[in-house]
Amino acid sequence: MTTDRHDIAFTLNGKPYERTVDGRLLLSDFIRHDLEFTGTHVGCEHGVCGSCTVLVDGNPTRSCLMLAVQADGRTIETIEGLTPDSAPLAPLQAAFRKHHGLQCGYCTPGFLMTATALLRSGEHLSQREIREAMSGNLCRCTGYSGIVAAVDEVMNGVGKTDAV
Amino acid sequence: MPSSWVGTPVLRREDDRLLRGHGRFVDDMHAAGMLHAAVFRSPVAHARITSLDVSAALALPGVHAIFTAADLGDVNRPFPLPVPHPKLRAKTPVPLASDTVRYVGEPIALIVADDRYIAEDAFDHIAIDFEPLVATPSLEGALAGGDCVIHPDLGDNVAARFGQSYGDVEAAFAAADVIVRESFTSDRGSGQPIETRAIFAVPDVNTGVITVWDTTQSPHVARRLMAATLDLPEDQIHVIAPDVGGGFGPKVVFYPEEVIVPFAARALQRPIKYVEDRLEHFRATVHEREQVHECELAAKSDGTLLGMRVRIVHDTGAYVPWGVIVPFITLTTIPGPYHLPNYDAEVTVVYTNRVPVTPHRGAGRPQAVFSMERMLDRLANELHLDQAEIRRRNYIGADEFPYDVGLIFRDGSPMSYDSGDYPQAQQTALERIGYDAFPAYQAELRAQGRFVGIGMAGYVEGTGLGPHESARLRVDSAGKIRIMSGAASQGQGHETTLAQVAADALGMPMEDISVRTGDTAGVPYGIGAFASRLGALASSAVKIGATQLRERILQAAGAFLEVSPDDLEIVDGSVRVAGSPSQSIRLGDLAVQSSGAFPGSTLPNDLVEIGLETTAYFRPTQSTYASGFHVVTVEVDPVGGIVTILKYVIAHDCGNAINPLIVEGQVQGGLAAGIGGALYERTVYDDMGQLISGSFVDYLLPTSAEVPAAEIHHIHAPTPLNPLGAKGAGEGGTIPAPAAIVAAVENALWPDGSFHLHAFPLTPELVWQAARDAQAPA
Numbered sequence: 055m056t057t058d059r060h061d062i063a064f065t066l067n068g069k070p071y072e073r074t075v076d077g078r079l080l081l082s083d084f085i086r087h088d089l090e091f092t093g094t095h096v097g098c099e100h101g102v103c104g105s106c107t108v109l110v111d112g113n114p115t116r117s118c119l120m121l122a123v124q125a126d127g128r129t130i131e132t133i134e135g136l137t138p139d140s141a142p143l144a145p146l147q148a149a150f151r152k153h154h155g156l157q158c159g160y161c162t163p164g165f166l167m168t169a170t171a172l173l174r175s176g177e178h179l180s181q182r183e184i185r186e187a188m189s190g191n192l193c194r195c196t197g198y199s200g201i202v203a204a205v206d207e208v209m210n211g212v213g214k215t216d217a218v
Numbered sequence: 219m220p221s222s223w224v225g226t227p228v229l230r231r232e233d234d235r236l237l238r239g240h241g242r243f244v245d246d247m248h249a250a251g252m253l254h255a256a257v258f259r260s261p262v263a264h265a266r267i268t269s270l271d272v273s274a275a276l277a278l279p280g281v282h283a284i285f286t287a288a289d290l291g292d293v294n295r296p297f298p299l300p301v302p303h304p305k306l307r308a309k310t311p312v313p314l315a316s317d318t319v320r321y322v323g324e325p326i327a328l329i330v331a332d333d334r335y336i337a338e339d340a341f342d343h344i345a346i347d348f349e350p351l352v353a354t355p356s357l358e359g360a361l362a363g364g365d366c367v368i369h370p371d372l373g374d375n376v377a378a379r380f381g382q383s384y385g386d387v388e389a390a391f392a393a394a395d396v397i398v399r400e401s402f403t404s405d406r407g408s409g410q411p412i413e414t415r416a417i418f419a420v421p422d423v424n425t426g427v428i429t430v431w432d433t434t435q436s437p438h439v440a441r442r443l444m445a446a447t448l449d450l451p452e453d454q455i456h457v458i459a460p461d462v463g464g465g466f467g468p469k470v471v472f473y474p475e476e477v478i479v480p481f482a483a484r485a486l487q488r489p490i491k492y493v494e495d496r497l498e499h500f501r502a503t504v505h506e507r508e509q510v511h512e513c514e515l516a517a518k519s520d521g522t523l524l525g526m527r528v529r530i531v532h533d534t535g536a537y538v539p540w541g542v543i544v545p546f547i548t549l550t551t552i553p554g555p556y557h558l559p560n561y562d563a564e565v566t567v568v569y570t571n572r573v574p575v576t577p578h579r580g581a582g583r584p585q586a587v588f589s590m591e592r593m594l595d596r597l598a599n600e601l602h603l604d605q606a607e608i609r610r611r612n613y614i615g616a617d618e619f620p621y622d623v624g625l626i627f628r629d630g631s632p633m634s635y636d637s638g639d640y641p642q643a644q645q646t647a648l649e650r651i652g653y654d655a656f657p658a659y660q661a662e663l664r665a666q667g668r669f670v671g672i673g674m675a676g677y678v679e680g681t682g683l684g685p686h687e688s689a690r691l692r693v694d695s696a697g698k699i700r701i702m703s704g705a706a707s708q709g710q711g712h713e714t715t716l717a718q719v720a721a722d723a724l725g726m727p728m729e730d731i732s733v734r735t736g737d738t739a740g741v742p743y744g745i746g747a748f749a750s751r752l753g754a755l756a757s758s759a760v761k762i763g764a765t766q767l768r769e770r771i772l773q774a775a776g777a778f779l780e781v782s783p784d785d786l787e788i789v790d791g792s793v794r795v796a797g798s799p800s801q802s803i804r805l806g807d808l809a810v811q812s813s814g815a816f817p818g819s820t821l822p823n824d825l826v827e828i829g830l831e832t833t834a835y836f837r838p839t840q841s842t843y844a845s846g847f848h849v850v851t852v853e854v855d856p857v858g859g860i861v862t863i864l865k866y867v868i869a870h871d872c873g874n875a876i877n878p879l880i881v882e883g884q885v886q887g888g889l890a891a892g893i894g895g896a897l898y899e900r901t902v903y904d905d906m907g908q909l910i911s912g913s914f915v916d917y918l919l920p921t922s923a924e925v926p927a928a929e930i931h932h933i934h935a936p937t938p939l940n941p942l943g944a945k946g947a948g949e950g951g952t953i954p955a956p957a958a959i960v961a962a963v964e965n966a967l968w969p970d971g972s973f974h975l976h977a978f979p980l981t982p983e984l985v986w987q988a989a990r991d992a993q994a995p996a
Contacts, residue, residue: 092242092245095413098496136238139240143234143238150233150237151233154880154883156233157709159237160461160709161412161463186922189922191921192921193890194409194410196883197889197951199886202927
């Protein structure tokens with residue numbers, strides 16, 4: 055079933071791209087299968103799990119709820135753009151590792167992108183508020199403690215879990 | 219370098235690639251000429267297919283092929299049953315429905331196209347007619363039979379009836395001072411890994427070998443079943459489970475797509491990728507948990523348990539893809555950590571027109587623990603005893619191991635608890651939550667119109683089920699140790715923990731050791747990741763193998779250096795004579811020379827084995843029994859039905875922890891699944907067998923806002939049953955959570971025990987409803 059084709063130009067992880075895409079192509083599929091940045095994962099394709107979160111013009115966005123054509127003129131950041139391949143892990147990534155904030159790692163890129171935007175906002179949140187702010191991303195492995203501790207540490211410079 | 223890697227919270231090796239987005243999951247794989255598949259599934263729960271015409275769909279541009287049951291020929295026969303039971307009348311799934319469909323989501327056709335979008339377009343062009351049959355999507359309806367027999371040749375919807383008992387239950391009840399009766403129900407829940415199932419089949423036109431990248435938890439079992447169904451020799455099938463995005467049980471099972479995708483790839487001689495979407499995952503990947511338990515508990519007036527009768531009805535869905543181990547495990551888990559001198563349990567397994575059922579994290583144990591622990595709560599109320607005290611009076615003591623329960627476990631061995639300290643676990647958890655001070659706190663808040671409650675539950679969990687697990691270890695030509703484990707990983711961190719175990723046994727640094735899992739080419743036989751068997755079995759296989767490999771290294775070095783192996787040590791990648799470092803050979807050179815470096819040469823006479831490689835198996839004689847105790851405080855808003863967890867304390871025993879960081883992650887992660895199962899995750903079907911809860915909007919997974927960080931305490935009772943003293947840690951966070959949380963909600967609303975909650979999940983609607991029914995103060 056052929057659909058309409060559209061020319062789009064956008065920036066991905068700091069690099070300009072020009073492509074022609076089907077009107078119905080999801081941004082998530084475009085990033086993963088056409089551009090081959092497979093670090094962005096797809097968990098539900100109905101905008102709930104948050105695994106496919108990327109930053110569009112700096113805002114955390116579910117790439118499964120956006121069409122590739124809507125990327126036209128935008129700046130997109132994916133997990134692959136967080137740290138150059140040869141560089142050590144960025145502080146947020148290192149904190150996830152330190153606090154065992156990932157197990158299977160499938161949801162992790164989405165969490166990292168959501169947290170990246172949160173950290174860039176410059177806000178200093180309590181652990182309770184971090185929990186609310188991160189609650190749009192689902193993780194089935196970790197039970198979230200390590201994720202919350204990691205974000206807290208990078209945001210507030212503390213490394214404790216919130217066990218009471 | 220720590221004196222022992224085992225027991226050290228080593229940061230994970232897996233993390234770097236996963237944190238950079240460089241993990242390789244099945245859907246990340248590509249191959250030249252790759253096609254994409256979509257599965258056309260039954261839209262109805264029970265019907266006869268009267269006609270099926272795919273010609274219009276096949277004519278769509280971009281559609282390469284459509285496979286129906288007729289196209290599969292002999293391949294379209296019922297799967298072998300992986301776990302037989304003598305009382306089971308098993309109806310296993312077929313790859314594609316040919317005549318009758320028995321649940322919404324059952325595969326009917328595989329469409330292969332240039333991309334997934336086109337493959338799904340083809341759905342609209344498939345002409346299919348159904349003759350509707352009465353659907354039975356409920357346990358009660360299926361048991362009643364009536365107009366609906368799901369597998370007509372069986373005569374009714376009962377898949378199995380079996381039971382176990384010990385002692386004299388009749389006499390126990392006759393002698394009882396008090397008898398408590400209650401019925402408990404649990405609704406369907408499911409694993410819901412964030413990565414759905416995916417299969418990528420790549421045929422090699424030159425060799426005929428087909429490589430199947432598969433999200434399976436059991437690559438070797440998958441290969442065996444692929445070989446059996448596709449009529450291929452096993453060595454023509456190469457199964458690889460790469461990075462896998464969570465498993466939790468459902469990915470153990472063998473699915474129709476694991477046959478039809480490789481079949482199609484071989485037929486078309488093209489790589490074909492199939493990735494399940496989330497709606498399909500809800501409609502086609504196995505569920506668990508729905509059971510009804512009728513329980514009777516007999517006790518003396520001092521709370522001493524005398525006997526228990528349990529009647530379990532278990533919903534297996536439309537087929538039995540795996541076995542009847544879920545209710546079997548329920549039956550055997552109910553006695554738990556208690557002296558229960560007489561016990562009689564019966565199970566009835568029932569077919570329904572719903573997704574088939576196999577184990578999900580906990581595997582029948584959450585239901586078992588819910589029944590036993592809630593019965594003890596009832597008994598405590600009845601006898602005006604404290605809920606902790608009634609448990610204390612019945613615990614099996616730390617000095618009573620091995621303790622024979624009197625039942626046969628699902629591995630066929632007598633249930634004999636090997637180790638533990640149940641009273642200590644309870645005491646630790648209760649102290650940490652401030653149990654003694656809680657009633658005063660509760661009364662104080664109640665006076666302010668706030669409802670807080672406390673609940674507790676303990677469990678004993680058979681972990682580390684056989685038959686074996688494997689490891690192959692090899693010294694490569696660079697002198698590094700390469701380990702392949704037969705147990706695949708879905709996030710548990712094998713690359714790290716197995717290297718820790720090997721480093722200790724070899725006396726080498728972890729940096730020199732690498733671990734791969736999930737590849738049938740890597741190790742001849744393997745079983746897989748389920749039943750919390752990695753720490754106990756896969757690690758033990760590595761320990762045995764690494765110990766053998768060290769002996770082999772020293773023996774070979776001794777032969778080449780012409781010294782006694784006893785005089786040798788392994789230091790900095792070389793084997794050298796202790797005290798005489800100039801007499802040494804590099805490990806890599808030793809590996810090359812001992813495997814025959816120079817064609818036509820003669821190896822030293824003293825060299826016993828060729829090469830530096832070993833394959834080791836660990837075969838447990840029986841399961842090893844982990845245990846633990848959960849206590850939780852909650853606040854309940856009876857108007858909104860909202861339950862907030864205030865504090866959650868876990869004391870658990872998994873014996874020796876190989877990596878405490880990973881163990882705590884397993885416990886905390888298990889708890890999240892337990893909280894979901896207790897309060898949120900409910901699978902709903904309507905009367906026609908349509909799945910209502912087919913998205914994460916309808917089926918709620920707990921988020922970071924609902925799951926508190928548990929306070930976790932380790933009770934240390936190593937098992938004597940394996941070389942590491944390790945017991946499983948993957949499911950204990952989940953198992954008692956529904957019992958403890960539901961008890962806490964009940965205690966919050968009715969601290970006098972005047973109203974009973976006997977079902978889970980206790981969704982907000984049910985909390986609200988119960989509060990209203992009981993006219994709790996709101």
